[in-house]
Amino acid sequence: MTSSADPTSETRLPLEDYKRYGRQMILDGFGQLKLQQASVVVVGAGGLGCPALQYLAAAGVGTIGIIDHDTVELSNLQRQILHTEARIGIPKALSAAEAIKQINSHTRVQPVIEALTPANAAALLAPYDLILDCTDNLPVRYLLSDVAIGLGRPLVSGAAQQLDGQLCTYNLPLASGSGTGGRGPCFRCLFPRPPAPDMVGSCEELGVLGAVTGVIGNLQALEAIKIITGLHGECAYSTSIRAQLMTLVDGRPSLLMYSALAMPPFRSVKLRARRPTCAACGDEGQRIGGIEEIDYVAFCGGQRTDWEAKGLVEGGGSVTRRIRAKALKTILESEKSVRILDVRPRTEFGICHLPGSINIPIKDLVANPSAHLPSDMSSVGEAHKELDTYVICRLGNDSQLAVDALRSAGVKGNVKDLVGGLRAWAREVDESFPVY
Ligand SMILES: Nc1ncnc2c1ncn2[C@@H]1O[C@H](COP(=O)(O)OP(=O)(O)OP(=O)(O)O)[C@@H](O)[C@H]1O
Numbered sequence: 001m002t003s004s005a006d007p008t009s010e011t012r013l014p015l016e017d018y019k020r021y022g023r024q025m026i027l028d029g030f031g032q033l034k035l036q037q038a039s040v041v042v043v044g045a046g047g048l049g050c051p052a053l054q055y056l057a058a059a060g061v062g063t064i065g066i067i068d069h070d071t072v073e074l075s076n077l078q079r080q081i082l083h084t085e086a087r088i089g090i091p092k093a094l095s096a097a098e099a100i101k102q103i104n105s106h107t108r109v110q111p112v113i114e115a116l117t118p119a120n121a122a123a124l125l126a127p128y129d130l131i132l133d134c135t136d137n138l139p140v141r142y143l144l145s146d147v148a149i150g151l152g153r154p155l156v157s158g159a160a161q162q163l164d165g166q167l168c169t170y171n172l173p174l175a176s177g178s179g180t181g182g183r184g185p186c187f188r189c190l191f192p193r194p195p196a197p198d199m200v201g202s203c204e205e206l207g208v209l210g211a212v213t214g215v216i217g218n219l220q221a222l223e224a225i226k227i228i229t230g231l232h233g234e235c236a237y238s239t240s241i242r243a244q245l246m247t248l249v250d251g252r253p254s255l256l257m258y259s260a261l262a263m264p265p266f267r268s269v270k271l272r273a274r275r276p277t278c279a280a281c282g283d284e285g286q287r288i289g290g291i292e293e294i295d296y297v298a299f300c301g302g303q304r305t306d307w308e309a310k311g312l313v314e315g316g317g318s319v320t321r322r323i324r325a326k327a328l329k330t331i332l333e334s335e336k337s338v339r340i341l342d343v344r345p346r347t348e349f350g351i352c353h354l355p356g357s358i359n360i361p362i363k364d365l366v367a368n369p370s371a372h373l374p375s376d377m378s379s380v381g382e383a384h385k386e387l388d389t390y391v392i393c394r395l396g397n398d399s400q401l402a403v404d405a406l407r408s409a410g411v412k413g414n415v416k417d418l419v420g421g422l423r424a425w426a427r428e429v430d431e432s433f434p435v436y
């Protein structure tokens with residue numbers, strides 16, 4: 001009998017593993033033992049983390065860490081496929097751990113119910129060979145990139161929103177002689193400055209299709225498996241995955257972009273080499289300093305409080321320009337004629353809307369306010385036409401922009417927007433109104 005299916009390994013796999021993993025072990029150059037000896041940490045057990053965890057566990061990664069502070073909600077189940085109706089309300093890290101143990105009872109699963117922060121990141125991530133960024137926000141993306149450099153770990157980063165996604169591996173060890181300083185670029189090399197906060201939206205605000213996060217999460221697991229097993233390039237077989245990572249990877253990293261409706265749906269952009277002046281990984285230039293001291297949220301332009309971000313409070317706007325749901329209800333129940341302008345996209349208006357409301361999507365309204373107004377609103381100044389107007393949207397942010405646009409177009413009369421949007425309407429006035 002031969003000593004092992006992995007010709008260079010010193011240790012043998014348990015007998016049943018030949019059966020379990022045989023389909024992948026016969027792939028050219030595949031190192032099952034390396035997967036078993038590897039440890040991978042997945043930060044975020046949401047839309048990307050769930051599919052990634054599922055494939056990592058099924059493929060036989062020996063140790064898997066799961067870091068997430070959040071709990072399972074009903075709105076997660078459309079895409080966060082490891083969680084179930086029965087586990088709503090329990091921490092995602094525990095729910096995902098339970099699910100992957102059912103797939104592979106041999107996996108050592110290490111759930112951590114904590115948010116990754118500058119203070120705890122290095123300690124939480126250090127035990128692992130490889131890091132997967134499956135989170136959904138920019139401050140954590142920068143934090144993970146900086147910590148990955150400090151620890152010398154590759155960082156497989158995914159992002160998905162609406163029908164699009166991106167995949168990129170940062171700090172990837174390159175084959176010697178590639179002239180790129182031994183490692184691929186970090187996130188800061190490519191994005192030294194974060195985009196303006198207004199350019200960044202969440203899945204809650206912009207939407208996302210579950211199968212799209214599935215595509216990117218799967219690709220993250222695949223990248224991790226390629227790096228660990230040596231499929232990424234010429235591999236000097238070693239029982240120590242960390243030692244191996246220093247030498248094995250061949251080829252330049254690239255950014256993979258996926259767009260479900262495009263043809264072809266995948267595009268790949270070769271990344272520039274590591275920037276010598278990068279504040280995080282560069283040899284020259286200013287260094288970022290101690291990670292624990294960095295305020296990543298402020299670096300990314302600050303963060304509106306949750307309440308403000310969700311449009312539930314007045315924010316900077318004047319109170320006289322806004323109305324609360326209960327007050328709007330009283331007005332609608334009175335004899336007074338008013339105009340309700342709903343500025344959500346047409347698809348959302350089609351899902352549900354208030355009776356008698358008119359739909360003018362915010363994009364159309366802002367692009368050319370006077371061209372898209374209801375006909376009686378464009379003839380400004382005629383007293384009898386000056387109906388009171390109430391502008392509504394989903395969360396109460398776009399409606400504020402719409403009021404500004406209407407005023408700048410010269411619309412007079414009483415124009416207010418609904419604080420908290422239709423979300424507040426459902427909560428405060430009509431519980432039967434759909435929340436989405
Ligand atoms: N600093 C962090 N540490 C650990 N986990 C994080 C951190 N920041 C974000 N996450 C997690 O990353 C995951 C991102 O997944 P996703 O966006 O699909 O979920 P979500 O935030 O529940 O979605 P939704 O926007 O619909 O509420 C979430 O589970 C979130 O809790």
Ligand SMILES: [Zn+2]
Pocket residue numbers: 185186187188189190274275278279280281282
């Ligand atoms: Zn860098």
